[in-house]
Amino acid sequence: MSIQWYPGHMAKAKRLLLDQLKWVDAVIELGDARVPESSRNPLLQQLLKGKPKIVLLNKADLADPQWTESWLRELRKTSPVLAVSAATGFGVGKIVPEMERLMAGKQDRMAMKGVRARSIRAMVVGIPNIGKSSLINQLIGSAKAKTGNKPGITRGNQWIRIHDKLELLDTPGLLWPKFENPEVGNKLAASGAIRDEVLNQEELAAWLLGWLKEYYPTSLERYTREPSQLTLEGIGRSRGCLIKGGEVDLLKASQIFLREFRSGALGKITMDRF
Ligand SMILES: Nc1nc2c(ncn2[C@@H]2O[C@H](COP(=O)(O)OP(=O)(O)OP(=O)(O)O)[C@@H](O)[C@H]2O)c(=O)[nH]1
Ligand SMILES: [Mg+2]
Structure with missing residues (x-):
């Protein structure tokens, strides 16, 4: 992103x-x-x-x-x-x-x-x-x-x-203008350092979902234990974010997912490692 x-x-x-x-x-x-x-x-x-x-x-x-x-x-x-x-x-x-x-x-x-x-x-x-x-x-x-x-x-x-x-x-928060590494931008956005208004929240949520699947898979069990359902759509469905016709409101699903991650509801998670 x-x-x-x-x-x-x-x-x-x-x-x-x-x-x-x-x-x-x-x-x-x-x-x-x-x-x-x-x-x-x-x-x-x-x-x-x-x-x-x-x-x-x-x-x-x-x-x-x-x-x-x-x-x-x-x-x-x-x-x-x-x-x-x-x-x-x-x-x-x-x-x-x-x-x-x-x-x-x-x-x-x-x-x-x-x-x-x-x-x-x-x-x-x-x-x-x-x-x-x-x-x-x-x-x-x-x-x-x-x-x-x-x-x-x-x-x-x-x-x-x-x-x-x-x-x-x-002092006011100070952020650097360019993230040489897109991964850094994603992690900062996921942690809440960047205003949601300037983000593509669906892209960010999709990235976070992929990252958590790899590093903290058990953190996602609260949404579903069925791996094929572990998509933004599946998360939205599990949280009842439906629009007319039974389709999932992906923006709403993304917002809920990001909010739950940021609040610690998915567990204690560290995104930088060495
Ligand atoms: N869980 C948790 N939340 C925190 C902690 N410290 C701050 N927060 C929350 O993080 C949010 C930002 O806190 P602020 O103190 O306003 O952050 P700031 O660095 O002064 O932000 P700016 O002034 O916008 O640069 C608030 O919702 C705080 O409640 C912490 O140690 N743990
Ligand atoms: Mg402040």
Whole structure:
């Protein structure tokens, strides 16, 4: 599936990000535990230019725990990394101590120069809909940052004080304009990072169905145990998406299938592997 689009607010988000980087001590980069590689923006690594960084694999509640362990081991080779869930609170308590560890050296140097320690300012970045605002809300225990179950909710930057030692900057999701690898585009779309309005949902659902048949066949048993029925049409039939004449409404079937996958109803699934 080809995804051709580059909404204006992405270009704006990139400009904002470059601008804000000047004001922050560190970066919290959110990845999606279901797509730890595809969800990390290659452009971002260039933009960050050596800022101290921790990586969080969010939505760990939806990912395959064995793969999460493997990804943590892999990613830990290049930067501190934690698996978290902004929905359940899993792992969130480890974030502030990890930030303090990351910044300890810099704070010591500042103290030696006689600079009074101020709070750490960190910027939360990641692709759209990955849970940046939810994570900040989970850290402060209140819904200060606006969240929503579709990409493009956060439009501007917003500073939020977590406690006396840490301030976080919520930022709009940043996605890269071209996916060199169509598989990456499909995985991101399936995980919910791309607005459904710019997608061909039937194509995407067909791709996802094929992928799940190969990698997590048991996740599909909720629709039917009859392999020949495992088509979008079969899924639609099992969910009663019929139009007049008894035909299946394939768009409706696709939407239900994608929604169930994204919500975790098909089980804990990781789409990136190595
Ligand atoms: N299951 C699950 N859902 C999550 C988690 N974190 C966030 N969500 C959901 O993902 C959706 C997007 O969350 P937001 O916090 O608005 O995401 P964002 O990265 O701020 O999105 P933009 O501002 O649009 O870039 C919401 O429906 C959240 O409830 C998580 O760890 N697990
Ligand atoms: Mg947001």
